[in-house]
Amino acid sequence: MKRLKLLLILLTGIGVYNGYAQTEMTLQECLKYALANNQRLAYTRLDEDMGRFKTAEVKSRALPQINGTGTYTNNIKKPVFPLPGDVVGQPGQTVLLESGLTHNLSAGATLEQKVFDQTVFTGLKAAKTTEEYYRMATVQSEENVIYNVSQAYYQALVTREKIRVLDANIGKLSTLVETTNTQFRNGLARKIDLDRIRVNLTNYKTQRIQQENQYLVQLNQLRQQIGMPAGTALELPRASFAELEDKTAAGLAFGSLDLDNRIEYRLLDKQTELQELQKKAYIAEYYPSLSLTGSYSYNGLSNNFDFLKSKSNGSTANWYGMASVGLTLKIPIFDGFGRRSRVNQANVTLRQLSKQKEETALALNTAFENAKLQVKSNLGTIQAQQENVDLANEVYNATQNNYKLGLADLTDLLDAETSLTEAQNNYNEALLQYKLAELDIIKSNGNLKNLLN
Known part of the structure; x- marks a missing residue:
């Protein structure tokens, strides 16, 4: 009986809703x-x-256009530079010296601002x-x-x-x-x-x-x-x-x-x-267009991957920073x-x-x-x-x-x-x-x- 009453209530509600749905505009x-x-x-x-x-x-x-950079390089085979043996006490010979360290780590940022x-x-x-x-x-x-x-x-x-x-x-x-x-x-x-x-x-x-x-x-x-x-x-x-x-x-x-x-x-x-x-x-x-540029990077060099260690813990990594500012002038000359x-x-x-x-x-x-x-x-x-x-x-x-x-x-x-x-x-x-x-x-x-x- 309760279900029947509920059904009647729902049907009545639907009827009322449909009555209101007859929208005159x-x-x-x-x-x-x-x-x-x-x-x-x-x-x-x-x-x-x-x-x-x-x-x-x-x-x-x-x-301003600002970009961050990060690089890691592992010099598996390092580049060499030929030197006359006279420099190192070996006259008449050519000595090959390795350049750089095995591990290089760098993090930096660049900035460019249009001036004109x-x-x-x-x-x-x-x-x-x-x-x-x-x-x-x-x-x-x-x-x-x-x-x-x-x-x-x-x-x-x-x-x-x-x-x-x-x-x-x-x-x-x-x-x-x-x-x-x-x-x-x-x-x-x-x-x-x-x-x-x-x-x-x-x-x-x-x-x-x-x-x-x-x-x-x-x-x-x-x-x-x-x-x-x-x-x-x-x-x-x-x-x-x-x-x-x-x-x-x-x-x-x-x-x-x-x-x-x-x-x-x-x-x-x-x-x-x-x-x-x-x-x-x-x-x-x-x-012409003129832009102001700037960059900064912090670099680490080491033959061992010990960048996360401190000097007191025996780290061999050497860290140094680099920064630069400049102006870039672009002059259109000929574009066909x-x-x-x-x-x-x-x-x-x-x-x-x-x-x-x-x-x-x-x-x-x-x-x-x-x-x-x-x-x-x-x-x-x-x-x-x-x-x-x-x-x-x-x-x-x-x-x-x-x-x-x-x-x-x-x-x-x-x-x-x-x-x-x-x-x-x-x-x-x-x-x-x-x-x-x-x-x-x-x-x-x-x-x-x-x-x-």
């Missing part, structure tokens, strides 16, 4: 969720981290600029996420509204089927009329299944865009479509295109700045025109970036003008389709009343119902196209992040 909530969870955006932010680490790596070149190296200084500037570039790339990735999520959200909203229209029509036709079926049983309607209504009802039910599948696919795409795990319950608030209509009715202020607000154009500016620094780095290779070629390549890249900026500016201006045309055109279409929906609704209601009074036949009623459905779907599609064009306007003005508010 507004557009703003989806956007905020996406900025926190989108995988592509997370990847770009890791690039930003990588940029900081690269800057630290470049900075290290300007700091133009390539290092230029590299530091380039590293900071690279950091800024990665930060801007993150901003671009955020804008892409906002744009893509908004598109997916609007498409899902409109598809759900099409399902609502189909549900309303299915309800009307279901009622009509019941009424006509009753009339048929009483001999007041023809079977062919009943069959025609059923055919239309089946067609609408088939369309609803298709639209429902499309809606589920669009929700899956929205989950992917915001970084939500597949299978997680997600629904869009019912009020969202009404808000969509209200914001459309309010119209849109186009503003003006400012290229400095477009992250794509600013990234090209930053790339140009980076390439200028790269060119300076190549030119810096013509400059390699530096000149790299500078020329940098000049070509700068010219390419200049042309790319011109192309991007033209493309952004064209996209902005096209978006304005689309917004104006779709706004007019929305207004016309709204009037068309109202008119089609009036025609349907009038035809339905006439049909009930016997003043209109079934064909007129079905035609009026089909016209109403088409008008409603055309209105919804025009609304979607308007919102997509509006997105392009907002993107052109560099205001996509305003959608978060």
Whole structure:
């Protein structure tokens, strides 16, 4: 019995959890969720981290470079030096003398500090600029996420509204089927009329299944865009479509295109700045470089491996220290025109970036003008389709009343119902196209992040 109670409690808990799992998310909530969870955006932010680490790596070149060394040598066969015998009292002979001791032990450290190296200084500037570039790339990735999520959200909203229209029509036709079926049983309607209504009802039910599948696919795409795990319950608030209509009715202020607000154009500016620094780095290779060097070592020599013993314990090892400081000057003289070629390549890249900026500016201006045309055109279409929906609704209601009074036949009623459905779907599609064009306007003005508010 206790196990049964525990099972019931667990099942109740699961039911409550699933109830809360039915998450309704507004557009703003989806956007905020996406900025926190989108995988592509997370990847770009890791690039930003990588940029900081690269800057630290470049900075290290300007700091002292210290290395420790340790060597042990066993002279199994010592080198010999030939000496005239006269030196050692053996005239007319050549005497071979061994050089060095059997065991050599040395420990030391070296230090190098750049005093002047133009390539290092230029590299530091380039590293900071690279950091800024990665930060801007993150901003671009955020804008892409906002744009893509908004598109997916609007498409899902409109598809759900099409399902609502189909549900309303299915309800009307279901009622009509019941009424006509009753009339048929009483001999007041023809079977062919009943069959025609059923055919239309089946067609609408088939369309609803298709639209429902499309809606589920669009929700899956929205989950992917915001970084939500597949299978997680997600629904869009019912009020969202009404808000969509209200914001459309309010119209849109186009503003003006400012290229400095477009992250794509600013990234090209930053790339140009980076390439200028790269060119300076190549030119810096013509400059001499000066480094301060220092070294210290402590060495031991012995014919017996007794370095760990002290003199008092009979060690034969001799220890001595060595130290040096110096300056190293490196003067580039001739490298086969390699530096000149790299500078020329940098000049070509700068010219390419200049042309790319011109192309991007033209493309952004064209996209902005096209978006304005689309917004104006779709706004007019929305207004016309709204009037068309109202008119089609009036025609349907009038035809339905006439049909009930016997003043209109079934064909007129079905035609009026089909016209109403088409008008409603055309209105919804025009609304979607308007919102997509509006997105392009907002993107052109560099205001996509305003959608978060």
